[in-house]
Amino acid sequence: MSMTALFTGRSPSGGEHVTDVYHYAARKGAIEAVEVAAADLGIDVHLVSEAVRHLMESRLLRADDGAGGRFVPVDPDLAVASLVSSVEREIYRRRELIDQIRERVGVFGARTGGDPPPSTVEYLVGAMEVRGFLKTAGDACRDELLVLQGGVGEAGDLSQMFLVLVARGVTVRVICQHRSRADVATRLAMKRLTDAGVEVYTVSHVPRSAIVFDRSLVVLFGDGEGGEGGDVSLARVRNQGIAQFFLDMFNHLWETATPLEGVEFGYATVADDLQQSIAALMAKGYTDEVVARKLGMSVRSCRRHIATLMRDLDATSRFQAGVEAARKFLKTG
Structure with missing residues (x-):
């Protein structure tokens, strides 16, 4: 089935047998030979050949490399993805070309006092x-x-x-x-x-x-x-x-x-940077949940880092820990 026929719903000659041939291939696992499939289905060999050709164009069948005349069925979702991918590329290739043309022509409009070039966003x-x-x-x-x-x-x-x-x-x-x-x-x-x-x-x-x-x-x-x-x-x-x-x-x-090097997990190599970021957010009065969200970590991990920070600084409150840590990192930085 051609790309146009696939999208418009029109089936060329022999198209009424396409579904039967595909189901046959899916049921058997492959079409070993067109003549055998035609005999099994009770359909003229020419019509089966046409149906196979349409299914190949629609990516629903693929030739089995190294086995001449053998065709293997392809999952419909994979076939759709394959076809859509090529269409997407063509759509955006043309869109890029249109944008380039607009930009080039827009330069002349700007120089002659015409309308400004189209939005760049x-x-x-x-x-x-x-x-x-x-x-x-x-x-x-x-x-x-x-x-x-x-x-x-x-x-x-x-x-x-x-x-x-x-x-x-x-x-x-x-x-x-x-x-x-x-x-x-x-x-x-x-x-x-x-x-x-x-x-x-x-x-x-x-x-x-x-x-x-x-x-x-x-x-x-x-x-x-x-x-x-x-x-x-x-x-x-x-x-x-x-x-x-x-x-x-x-x-x-x-x-x-x-x-990001090696295969080790965890925050060991970035502990100072992470504590500095946590301290700065704590000094602003953010809750544990907000700090965790801003740094993209779980609240549990965030609280563990905060507890370590408060212990190292001998702080009695989150705000005090944030301020003291900010001063510490400012001096060492």
């Missing part, structure tokens, strides 16, 4: 929209990818994109929160990235998840315009001034961050 809402854009942006990235990974799940799982880019020779640097050191699953996932060549550092707090592609395209994750009901959303920003701001902020955080 675009909001995308919905998993398919976001996923498609990120695939296209990743495919277009050539030199460097800078990542700020804030709250858990804000930016989704982008590890596969990181691995693909590193394999292509793109520099990938990631800053995430110290909490990544304590979670076993996250730590193992991060180790996989570092083993592949991704540079991963951690800090106490990342205010918001963001990505900068090739020092020019900024992507902000979070609630965008029109986002409702927990929809995945992002803001795409094409503005060199904004991009430079994020580059400066990233480089500042990078200089103060701690490399």
Whole structure:
């Protein structure tokens, strides 16, 4: 079935047998030979061949490499994902082309006193929209990818994109929160990235998840315009001034961050930085719950750090501990 027929619902010649042939393949585990399938189904060989061709185009059948004439059924969800992925890439390739044309033509409008160029911010809402854009942006990235990974799940799982880019020779640097050191699953996932060549550092707090592609395209994750009901959303920003701001902020955080190295878990290597951040928040009068939320850790872990801090400083109250710790770190810094 062609792409047009797939989306419009039109079935070409032999299309009425497509479902029967697919169910036959799923039931048997494979179509060993078209002639055998035709005999088993009582359908003309030509019509079965047409149905197989349509199923191949729809990614519902795949040729079994090394076994001529043998076709294996593909799970419908996987087939849909495969087809949608190519459509998403084409949509965003064309969107990028449209934006480039607008930017180039907009320069002439600005010089002649015409309308200003269109907004450099675009909001995308919905998993398919976001996923498609990120695939296209990743495919277009050539030199460097800078990542700020804030709250858990804000930016989704982008590890596969990181691995693909590193394999292509793109520099990938990631800053995430110290909490990544304590979670076993996250730590193992991060180790996989570092083993592949991704540079991963951690800090106490990342205010918001963001990505900068090739020092020019900024992507902000979070609630965008029109986002409702927990929809995945992002803001795409094409503005060199904004991009430079994020580059400066990233480089500042990078200089103060701690490399994620080895396979050890926990906060041992970042204890001083973490205690300094906790002390600063305590001095402002924040509750344990608020401190924990701001630093992206569990309340139980946060309270354990606070108890250690108060014991080391011989403080009798949270506020006193915060103030004394702030003074201590100010002197040693």
